[in-house]
Amino acid sequence: MNYAFDFGWLADYWPVLLKGIGITVELTLVGGVLGVSLGIACAWARVLGPGWLKPIVAAYVEMIRNTPFLIQLFFIFFGLPALGLRMGELPAANLAMVINLGAYGCEIIRAGIQATPRGQFEAGASLGMSRIQTFWYVVLVPALQRIWPALSSQIVIVMLGSAAVSQIAAEDLTFAANFIQSRTFRAFETYFAATLIYLALAIVLRQLLRGLGWTIFPRRTAR
């Protein structure tokens, strides 16, 4: 083995990596917030929504959960322009991540809603709240609390999965790493650095989500 490891030159590419990190963080933030919102809406629709909406949401969820993320991304970026829906690589990447997390989030949040004791719905109803008000003010927060660890994991998975967006030339961290590697042919150092950065991002994200959990859910739920 006569490969000489050298990490010193990486400093020259730091701006490139930093930009990639920025894009990855942005994708995760937008994907996380909008994806969870979509997941909540879909979970509501599947459990408590009108009858005509349930099969539509179920079809969406199954479609996304049973196809590769990369294909979803390609379809949005390369396929949709055929229908006149043309968008840049970043909007396409954002959209793909929202749609993806929306479907997985839906199933996780649905479990949380379904575990709600019937008495909570009845208490809301007996106080004159509509079904949607009861869902929003009474059911949702404890339901999210029940599944928060699973939802947090899914958000981290989506963040890591965002590496795929480099394939449509969205300039995320993986794109930056590929770019550096193709310039320098120093694959080991480049991907080693990328690995460490992803690891750090994932750990920080998990801690942030845990902290967020502590603030949104002040009490442990009964049952």
Next chain:
Amino acid sequence: MSLIEITEVKKRFGDNEVLKGINIDVEPGEVIAIIGKSGSGKSTLLRCINGLETIDDGSISVAGAQLLPDELHLKALRLKVGMIFQGFNLFPHLTAGRNVMLSQMVVKKTPKAEAEVMAKKMLERVGLGHKFDAYPDQLSGGQQQRVAIARALAMQPIALLCDEITSALDPELVNEVLAVVKELASEGMTLLMVTHEMRFARDVCSRVVFMHQGRVHEIGPPEEVFANPKTPELKQFLGVTH
């Protein structure tokens, strides 16, 4: 006209007819105890009055308004009739105060400051003014049930339905809840309660309804129903041996 008119109400779950034509008229200020074996339909009757179960036949009206199963009519009904449950059903993610404030703000669109004043007043009324900021899991069962009562009262209902509200409580906590109910009764609140507290029913209630197999089997003032049961079923239920 009576405050609550229950006329020929029938309810079935599949093949099982739980209510087989119930007739009860409740006057304002009356305190009515509904007693009977489990499965006699007493909880179902109460749940029908609040629209938590739809009825298959007959009619229920509260203060002259017919109970209809659409969301608008149900909301109007539930603003008049509060309900308290065996399992308290407090909202676990909200403090006691917030539990009492929520429906005022969401349903009645009461401004927050006003809702807070009302919540404090109602918690005082059930003896829990100092627990405004406590979460349900920091309260005993008896305290939780009293918060639930305060929560129902904050909507200013004209009648309260109590569904076995002391059945889930430890024996030593039953009295603190019954004391609150007794006070409400003395203030003129109309109460319909499904209960197993016979002593309480005898002392506080104006009428006792004995339900048996989906029907009102006997009805009358407590001294009559308890001291002089007419049917063998009620005698057996009360454990009277002649």
